[in-house]
Amino acid sequence: MTVFAVEYTYVDATSDTRDTHRASHREWLKGLVDTGVVLETGPYPDGSGALLIFQADDADALTAILADDPFHAVDAITATRITEWKPLFGPLSG
Template sequence: MPVIAVEYTYSSETAAARDEVRPDHRAWLSGLVDAGTVLSTGPYADGSGALILVSAADENAARALFEADPFARAGLIDGARFTEWRPIMGAFVSS
C-alpha cells in the first residue's frame, strides 16, 4: 500500500486552541498507529507544523481519513499537503 506524507502547517494564532484540542488529536492518531494506518508522526521542532506518514490506498483516501482529525474539525490546520511517497530503502519499505 502506498505511503502518503501528510504535512500540516500551523499558525501562531491557533497555538492556544491546539493545546486544548491536542489530547483528542493525539488519541485519534494513536488509534491510527495501533491500526497500522499511521506509520510515524510528530511535530516540527519549530512548531510550524507536523509530518504524518500514512499507509493509505491513495491520496484521496488519506484526505478523507484526515477529515476526522480533531485539529481539522476544529479548524486549527492552516494548510495540509498530501503527497504519495515511494520509499526505496529503510524502515518504511515493505518486505
Template sequence: MGPGRIMLLPMSVFAVEYVYVADTESIRDEHRPAHREFLAGLVADSDGIALVASGPYVDGSGALLLIAAPSQAALAERLAKDPFAINGTIAVLRMTEWSPVTGELAHHA
C-alpha cells in the same frame, strides 16, 4: 475469498504535512489529547489506513505524518476528522505519495 479472511488492500505511503494556522497554539494545546487519540486510531483496519510515523516540527509551525493508505481520497476523508482539522488549526494540508526505497521504512513501499 472465504469467510473470516481479510482482503488486503493495495497500499501507498503518503507524506502528509500539516502547516498550522498562526497563533493557534492554545487551541492545539486544548485539542492535542483528542488529536493524539485520533492518530493512535489510525491502524490498519477495514479501511486500510495506518499511521507509520508522525511528529511536530520543532519550531511549532506544523507536523509531518507518514501514513499508509489505499488511496489519497480515502486518506483525505479520514484526515478531515482529525480534531486539529475540525477545530481550524491547519492552514495547509499537503499530501504527497511517497516511496520509501531504503532505510527503516522501506518495507512500506
C-alpha cells in the same frame, strides 16, 4: 497500500486551539497507529507544523481519514500538503 507524507502547517494564531485539542488529536493518531494506518508522526520543533506518514489505498481514502482529525474539526491546521511517497531504503521501504 500507498505511503503518503502529510505535512500540516500551523500558525501562532491557532496555538491555543491546538493546545486545547491536542489530547484528542493524539488519541486519534494513536488509534491510527494501532491499526497500521499511521506509520510515523511528529511535530516540528519550531511549532510550525508536523509531518505524518500514512498508508492508505489512495489519496481520496487518505483525505477522508484526515477529515476525522480533531485538529481539522476546529480549524487548527492552516494548510495540509499530501504527497505520495515511495520509501526506497529503511524500515518503511518494505
